[in-house]
Amino acid sequence: MFDIYKEMWKRRKMIQSLSIQEIKREYAGTLLGFVWGLVNPLMRIAVFWFVFSVGARAGGPVDGAPYFAWLAIGMVAWFLLNDGFRLTQKSFRSKRSIIKNTPFPIAILPAVQILFSYYIHLILLAVVFLLTALSLQTVSLYNLQLLYYDFAAVMLLLGIGSMTAPLVAVSKDFGRFLDTILVFLFWMTPIFWSADNLGMYDWIIKLNPFHYIVQGYRDSFFYETGFWEQPVYTFYFWILVLIFFLLGNYLHKRMKPIFLDTL
Amino acid sequence: MDIAVSVKDITKKYSLYKDPWGPIKEVATRKKLHKDFFALLGVTLDFPKGESIGILGKNGSGKSTLLKIITGITEPTSGKVDVQGSIVFLDVSSGIDSELSGYDNIFMKGTLLGYTKQDMLTKIDDIIEFSELGEFIGQPVKNYSSGMKAKLGFAISVNVDPDILIVDEALAVGDASFQKKCMAKMNDFKLQGKTIIFVSHDNHAIESFCSKAAWIHQGELITYGDAKFVGSMYGEFMSGRKPIESILAEIQYEHAINQVAYATKENGFSLQITGILRNQQRKNVHERFQLAIRDDRTGETIMENLSSANQGFTVDFSEKEFPLFFKPGKFSFWLHEELAEEKEVEFSIWAGNAAISEPPSSGYDRFRYHFNVQQNNLQLAIENIEKVEQQVNRIWIEDELLHIDGIAFVRGYETKSPDDLAMKFYLTELNTFKRHAFPVTISETEEITENPAYNPQGKVYNFSRFQVAIDLRQLEIGSFESHLSYIMEKEPQHQLLNLVWASKASEYPAEPYSASAYTAHIQTANKYLRLEKRAKL
Numbered sequence: 001m002f003d004i005y006k007e008m009w010k011r012r013k014m015i016q017s018l019s020i021q022e023i024k025r026e027y028a029g030t031l032l033g034f035v036w037g038l039v040n041p042l043m044r045i046a047v048f049w050f051v052f053s054v055g056a057r058a059g060g061p062v063d064g065a066p067y068f069a070w071l072a073i074g075m076v077a078w079f080l081l082n083d084g085f086r087l088t089q090k091s092f093r094s095k096r097s098i099i100k101n102t103p104f105p106i107a108i109l110p111a112v113q114i115l116f117s118y119y120i121h122l123i124l125l126a127v128v129f130l131l132t133a134l135s136l137q138t139v140s141l142y143n144l145q146l147l148y149y150d151f152a153a154v155m156l157l158l159g160i161g162s163m164t165a166p167l168v169a170v171s172k173d174f175g176r177f178l179d180t181i182l183v184f185l186f187w188m189t190p191i192f193w194s195a196d197n198l199g200m201y202d203w204i205i206k207l208n209p210f211h212y213i214v215q216g217y218r219d220s221f222f223y224e225t226g227f228w229e230q231p232v233y234t235f236y237f238w239i240l241v242l243i244f245f246l247l248g249n250y251l252h253k254r255m256k257p258i259f260l261d262t263l
Numbered sequence: 264m265d266i267a268v269s270v271k272d273i274t275k276k277y278s279l280y281k282d283p284w285g286p287i288k289e290v291a292t293r294k295k296l297h298k299d300f301f302a303l304l305g306v307t308l309d310f311p312k313g314e315s316i317g318i319l320g321k322n323g324s325g326k327s328t329l330l331k332i333i334t335g336i337t338e339p340t341s342g343k344v345d346v347q348g349s350i351v352f353l354d355v356s357s358g359i360d361s362e363l364s365g366y367d368n369i370f371m372k373g374t375l376l377g378y379t380k381q382d383m384l385t386k387i388d389d390i391i392e393f394s395e396l397g398e399f400i401g402q403p404v405k406n407y408s409s410g411m412k413a414k415l416g417f418a419i420s421v422n423v424d425p426d427i428l429i430v431d432e433a434l435a436v437g438d439a440s441f442q443k444k445c446m447a448k449m450n451d452f453k454l455q456g457k458t459i460i461f462v463s464h465d466n467h468a469i470e471s472f473c474s475k476a477a478w479i480h481q482g483e484l485i486t487y488g489d490a491k492f493v494g495s496m497y498g499e500f501m502s503g504r505k506p507i508e509s510i511l512a513e514i515q516y517e518h519a520i521n522q523v524a525y526a527t528k529e530n531g532f533s534l535q536i537t538g539i540l541r542n543q544q545r546k547n548v549h550e551r552f553q554l555a556i557r558d559d560r561t562g563e564t565i566m567e568n569l570s571s572a573n574q575g576f577t578v579d580f581s582e583k584e585f586p587l588f589f590k591p592g593k594f595s596f597w598l599h600e601e602l603a604e605e606k607e608v609e610f611s612i613w614a615g616n617a618a619i620s621e622p623p624s625s626g627y628d629r630f631r632y633h634f635n636v637q638q639n640n641l642q643l644a645i646e647n648i649e650k651v652e653q654q655v656n657r658i659w660i661e662d663e664l665l666h667i668d669g670i671a672f673v674r675g676y677e678t679k680s681p682d683d684l685a686m687k688f689y690l691t692e693l694n695t696f697k698r699h700a701f702p703v704t705i706s707e708t709e710e711i712t713e714n715p716a717y718n719p720q721g722k723v724y725n726f727s728r729f730q731v732a733i734d735l736r737q738l739e740i741g742s743f744e745s746h747l748s749y750i751m752e753k754e755p756q757h758q759l760l761n762l763v764w765a766s767k768a769s770e771y772p773a774e775p776y777s778a779s780a781y782t783a784h785i786q787t788a789n790k791y792l793r794l795e796k797r798a799k800l
Contacts, residue, residue, distance in 0.1 A: 017380060018371075018375075024363060028403065099336070103334040256338070261337065
């Protein structure tokens, strides 16, 4: 039932070195290298802050946290989810030449992309962490929870990626569909607006597992709330991840013979 | 014998859809909307350890699909593959990322092949040296020439030390010295008892490098065995000399000519051939077959049924039954089987050990008959005993009568009276090989006798002019070639038969002759006289 994940665990060293090579590849030929991995998200955070806070005058503090910092932390979590989601769904299609020509355990490819996104994420996280720690004194034991939420995010992405990658490999249309979904998710996940604004309907937003991660990040920085303090939501999240894992394994097995021929 | 790779009854089916919505419609309507394409069909092969095995086949024959199934890149629709040992699939571009440097690519490909960084660090110097890239190794691969890329790919593949190396047409790139180096490296592999699977559409490369070869055609295994044998079969197929059915039959049956005996008696030339023809169960199958003799120039073919004799077959041909078939030219021998639906199979019969018995001269020899065996095939060459000098001086058509006026003589054979010689003129239709004979009028001319260029010895060739009149109305529609038979009525009484030589194009009608129902065309483009009668539309 978990064959592809066992394979990933068995090949974790291979995943590790492939993701390092992926970073090399990503920044090959640039002089500044991974600095670009930092500049782009920081710029986007700044733009969103400007638009919402200065332009739309909607940037009041959220439950006591300054809007800019609140937005930045949410965005950091979101960038991981966004990149992981985007890259894993294409992980078979973008590595077509390897799949077609090299005998290779292709089930690990989504994991490679997730690890790659995670490395980029770590750099951004370190920078933002430092900035908020210095300017807002956000350092607390609750920061350690980030490890848990990172783990949760990686597991969620692994489940989603294992499901979407084989489907996208079979059908390009599905890839387009997912790109559209991602845009939808971006606006529907409370990243620059607070879920509290919805009042009694916030449970709809909470169904979105991405919200669990984004909210968890903010809890770890500003609200000193542990994940164990919302056991139902945590339970829901992990059940969902388990379902994604099972579906991912099934879809991979089912689609592999098809996309090996048609890719 | 240890088996490195065993392939059992592999079938690979692709579904081809014309409509891009086809797969979805198919699910919805439960109708079959695709065409099945079998890239491989029931292929069973064992690759023994420590040998180099070639896989031959033209483009699109399924050989690459087979490789992909062996390496696990593609999954077969049905069948089983069993691989003992590690495989490296050497094809020039695989696993090379053009953005990364050559150096990084070595690690990249190493990782893909399942080696750790430490493993690769021990090999890296060998790889860089073998690749001959020198300082370029630090440059991005996108700046490499295709030859440099190939060198890098090859260097990585051979230096990671696989148990089984699969080479897919890779040696076509790279310069001669690098190719040589690759060959040397692969020979090392062979000596180390490693298995090499070498895929190519070039039978010469495979014959020279491999000990065994398999030939795949349209997804099916045609034959598997000695590389030279398979290579030569494939070569004959690819050059278009033999269709695939013939090769299949040739492989399927055990066939040989054991003995060839011939004689010339008063009723002409006769030939007896004995041999064997049996299937893989060693049962005689010759009742289904005929022996065919073919005139290699015109394609005219005669056939006789095989009859049983002495654990094999025997077959007789005689000139009486096939008049004017055995004439100067070259002839080949084939086994011929009629299949259903007007199909036929033909293959040349093996004659590597044929015993040819020369008959004692009988005095009836019209021609010189000479049998020989070339590339294990029997050939018969027939030659005139003497040379006839001939020329057509004039051709004209009048009242649907074709007149041919020419001269013919044999040096040294004097013709002082009209009784000294006789001639006959033949037209042979080139599709049906139906023959027409026409009487020849011989008359006196001094053209040869008085011409010192032809007659330096001052002999008498007075009766050397021939005239033929052909009634075009009596010929069927078709294309004809012409023969002239020259018959000496005195000693040495030779009978000579030649195509009619006509090289004075200006003396022949250039325009087609037009009658009410047909047109007649005189053709002498290749200097031999041909006549074509075409129906008017």
